[in-house]
Amino acid sequence: MKARMIQAFPTPVACLSYPKAGELNGRLKDLVMSRVKSGGKDFGYKRESAGDLASWGDPGLVELTRWVGRMAAQLVEKLAGVPLAEAYLRSREGESGSGKAPVVGVVASRSWASVYHSGDRHEPHFHPNTAWSAIYYVAAPGPCELDLLDPRPFVDYFDAGISLAGEDQRVRLTCTPGDLVLIPGWLRHAVPAFQDDGVRISLSWNLNYMARSG
DSSP, rough: OOOOOOOOOOOOOOEEOTHHHHHHHHHHHHHHHHHHHHOOEEEEEEEOOEEEEGGGGHHHHHHHHHHHHHHHHHHHEEEEESSSSHHHHHHHHTTTTTTSOOEEEEEEEEEEEEEOOTTTEEEEOOOOOEEEEEEEEOOOOEEEEEEESSSOOTTGGHHHHHOOOOSEEEEEEEOOTTEEEEEEEOOOEEEEOOOOSOOOEEEEEEEEEEOOOE
């Protein structure tokens, strides 16, 4: 008897380092703190900048945002095994034969900076109407932690005696300033309590696909 085993419904997660982080992050930290202090929003569990990062007019930030979009596009191509435009067309039945192939890119529909002080945390959440959530760590006195929650909603309801779904329904990523994390927009994630002195600063982008005629 022949049998085959698969692991169904995997969740893609990428973590990579920005090559120019060393020359950018110090200035970005000062810029974020200035923006949050002058017009930020205080949610009680963290402080957040107002307005999209693109409106700040900082060349280094513009370059970083473009890099984030390129990395997300390359991740999709690696996962799909085809160019981004072809992957986009395959996801839309009937569009592949209509005229020229579109030019497809990954762009930010919303972006912001987050500042955490000691005791701050962000409870589990996801980003609606978002293809990819991108998080870039600018500054922290220690490790930058991010919890990824099991997207299978019914795992907690079963006790089959032997668990093959994983004993823990959270995966904790540990990153450092200069790292970028890319996760699907539908994946719930949380920031555990920040216990260090100083501040932890991150940038976030909601990324979506943009297609135009070639």
